[in-house]
Amino acid sequence: MNEAVGQQPLFDKLLIANRGEIACRIARSAQRLGIKTVAVYADADAHALHVRMADEAIRLGPSNPSESYLNGDSIRRAARQSGSDAVHPGYGFLAENADFAESVEDMGLVFVGPRPTAIRAMGAKNAAKQLMEEAGVPIVPGYHGIEQEDDLLLAESRRIGFPILIKPVAGGGGKGMRVVWSEDEFNLMLGLARREAANAFGNQDVIIEKLISEPRHIEVQIFGDHHGRVIHLFERDCSMQRRHQKIIEECPALGMTDEFRAALTDAAIRSAQAIDYAGAGTVEFIADSSQGLRSDRFYFMEMNTRLQVEHCVTEEALGIDLVEWQLQIAAGLPLPQTNAPKNVQKCAIEARLYAEDAANNFLPSVGRIVRARFPESIRVDTGVETGDSITPYFDPMIAKLIATGNSREEARQTLKKALDETEIGGLITNLTFLSHLVDSEEFVGGHFDTNTVDQKYSSTCSLQNSLEIIWALGTLALAGQLEKPHPEMGFVLWQSHQHVITFEHDETRVEAIIDIMGPNHLSIKLNNKQSVQCHRLAVPYWRLNDEEIDASNVRVDGHNVFVFLNNIHKITPIDSRIQAQREASGDHIVRAPMPGIVRSIVVSAGDSINSGDSVATIEAMKMEVVIRAPIKGVIDKICVEPNAQVAQGAEIVRFQDARGEPA
């Protein structure tokens, strides 16, 4: 329903300079407010949901972001051609590009965001920290000066005290940050950080920060108007992260006290006032939670001068529409005087569903979504439907699931149920991982910081002893043994005496022979070597040899099984015929798993390599992906040049296998 019937809409026509879920989400609010919407699209998105939803759509260019959603000229042309009177940038792409904002205003159109001066002030981490220090906002102890000599940076790091964190001044998305634990690795890490920063942001300057222990990422949603007023809309906790990127966010933050919240929101408002802020913004803080949340232990990290991916948890917890507020402020209206939320009414939790392989270092995946089904019981913000594709050109986020409840536990259970009811077919996603995470004791109990996910699922954990446990759990799951048995029934395989299952884990082929020993006891022989005695205890516990194991850490996902033990293990059943074919043909070519840019080649012709050794790195979807050798051998030929753009399946290197047979 058009709520604005009878009133003048805020704008006549809004051009949405973005794609995916955020473009759809902005269009929904605009349409409800009686504003006509214009979508723009790259070729890969010609039939995307955001294009279909809008009142009109204009092509920007080829699928490469620099020729489409990052191309300011094309977007301005589309705005002119469609007769739009305002431009909403969404997040990412041009949202924090002050020159773009300025050029939109120069055309006489409204940029739905802060003034260009405010964007510029927060654009670089060094200048932003300087400004915040002057405004009396607590900042992370560190160095954020202009001088960048190695010796000076080292001396500053000594002064701050190791461990320290090196951050690119132009950073974003967690990229280029390096932790330095001790002085002897400082030069190495500085070199790596600078190279990554130069590649990703075209600027190799860095700042140095003290590494905060038990860090929690708590940010404040703020809003300013063009009449000099700034308010806060409470906080979000975004400490559930992998590799410094958020995956689960919530509002309010756990363990919040009135005193801490007052200090935090005060600091956020001061940050925004210092740059005369108008519109929606987020001030990100890092809190040292080693002694709980203390009002003298939180520090400004950065300010994002835009709508944030996780803005939805604020909307659900407070019952407001932040895009509507953005449009009102952009139209020159003052912030609501009376009905601004005074309390957080509800609890909301968001999980980000990505096309990525949690068991393979969260490597992004691409492909066609052959089935997408989301539960109707909760808010789902998405830009895709069945039949759409996740392409290598853009961020691999598929959807955000946002659950709301009267308590955190109620919201958590609703989210868990919704994740389990969600079906995505056709490509690898982090759905099973999210479901496991939302149910993990750390998340349930609120005992987590920004390192928890990386620590709990770290591949550096020693696994030698538990490998047989992982394989045994995978075997039990593939054999259907982990489902709750009928008390009388014992094993479903009771009649068939022996059972063989073959699967692959971490590029190792495993043959498991299952012997039924009794109603609650079976024996598994792995690759004709280790044998694991499996005793069923009270559900969900098992005793595997001498270890008691909670089998709820094992989840079946389509035909794969995930075992969450020290790390994320994917067990894929294999059809023995496919495997035989693969071995016969010999895998003597390493190919690009996805389109991207070759960043480095770390082998030369003649090198001997082992299976799993890194061969090259490719940058795709803002990530550096390490390409590894599938089998042992000797490098024959390097097929690409560094910095070359490669297609999916392109040959990277050829080699001879250990027996000396060429490709």
Ligand code: ADP
């Ligand atoms: P949030 O804090 O809301 O998760 P991020 O800063 O991580 O936001 O990213 C927000 C959006 O901007 C995401 O869509 C992300 O892909 C995009 N983004 C982040 N950093 C960059 C970058 N350096 N270049 C282009 N897009 C980026």
Ligand code: ADP
């Ligand atoms: P980006 O611009 O890439 O988003 P941020 O400065 O916002 O970079 O930091 C991203 C994440 O890195 C934070 O959410 C936090 O997990 C971690 N982090 C940043 N600064 C520190 C610090 N000083 N100590 C510990 N962790 C930090």
Ligand code: MG
């Ligand atoms: Mg950040």
